Amino acid sequence: MLAGLGVGALALAGCADTGPGLPSRLGLPPAASDRTPYTHHLWIGAWIAAFGVGAAVWGMIVWCVVRYRRRKPGIPRQNRYNLPIEIFYTVTPFILIGVLFYFTVLTQDKVQAKVAHPDHTITVVAQKWNWSFNYQEQNNPDIGQAVWESGTIEHPADLYLPVGQSVRFNLRSVDVIHSFWVPAFYEKLDVVPGRDNSLDLTPTKEGVFAGKCAELCGTYHSAMLFNVHIVSQSEYEAHLKSLIAKGQTGQLQTLQNPVAVPQRPAGQEGH
Numbered sequence: 001m002l003a004g005l006g007v008g009a010l011a012l013a014g015c016a017d018t019g020p021g022l023p024s025r026l027g028l029p030p031a032a033s034d035r036t037p038y039t040h041h042l043w044i045g046a047w048i049a050a051f052g053v054g055a056a057v058w059g060m061i062v063w064c065v066v067r068y069r070r071r072k073p074g075i076p077r078q079n080r081y082n083l084p085i086e087i088f089y090t091v092t093p094f095i096l097i098g099v100l101f102y103f104t105v106l107t108q109d110k111v112q113a114k115v116a117h118p119d120h121t122i123t124v125v126a127q128k129w130n131w132s133f134n135y136q137e138q139n140n141p142d143i144g145q146a147v148w149e150s151g152t153i154e155h156p157a158d159l160y161l162p163v164g165q166s167v168r169f170n171l172r173s174v175d176v177i178h179s180f181w182v183p184a185f186y187e188k189l190d191v192v193p194g195r196d197n198s199l200d201l202t203p204t205k206e207g208v209f210a211g212k213c214a215e216l217c218g219t220y221h222s223a224m225l226f227n228v229h230i231v232s233q234s235e236y237e238a239h240l241k242s243l244i245a246k247g248q249t250g251q252l253q254t255l256q257n258p259v260a261v262p263q264r265p266a267g268q269e270g271h
């Protein structure tokens with residue numbers, strides 16, 4: 001049965017990301033990182049397993065309705081218990097959960113695998129209520145320093161990534177728990193104060209993608225948006241140079257740096 005699920009998942013996943021692709025992705029957005037196939041397979045496999053369980057339940061319901069339909073007057077034989085069936089419906093959910101857990105752990109290990117030497121390292125600073133991105137390009141001969149960009153509620157931050165190159169995001173929060181989420185990457189990770197979380201991936205598709213905070217973090221949580229621009233190497237470096245031209249170099253000093261503190265919209269003070 002599991003082999004059947006796997007084959008079905010591969011067959012469905014094989015036709016993903018060609019054309020509109022929505023039916024084959026079952027609601028997932030278009031994928032933009034090298035880590036997405038693992039999550040995609042898990043998602044499709046979970047749907048196939050759910051439909052398998054659904055079909056078994058619907059089948060048993062229909063079978064009971066037909067097999068035990070009323071054929072003669074009077075009350076049918078009454079059972080107080082049926083031990084085999086009770087054992088079956090107690091043990092089966094544990095098996096289902098165990099299988100889902102097993103494949104989830106396998107997928108998580110692949111999605112969260114670390115790259116030995118990422119091509120780029122970016123410190124992501126989350127705070128109420130936007131994002132700052134600190135590109136650690138000290139070893140890049142064309143840039144040679146750290147460069148930053150900071151968003152506010154009114155002007156959400158833009159994150160630039162070079163296509164086909166591995167990136168490590170070091171996630172830092174200066175206030176409460178946020179969550180770094182780019183739906184097109186099929187993964188998100190909490191940004192926890194005092195805890196160094198990191199996330200490695202390689203963007204695979206050029207374009208502009210939405211990013212957001214996925215952890216309710218306060219009044220303007222819903223405004224905690226950013227844009228991800230996956231671009232060519234030359235466009236990436238041109239963007240960093242435009243930030244250098246604005247003087248946005250060095251390490252962000254998080255809360256101590258007034259530049260990094262997003263402003264509240266006018267007229268919203270006093271909360």
Ligand SMILES: [Cu+2]
Pocket residue numbers: 126127177178179213214215216217221224
């Ligand atoms: Cu947040």
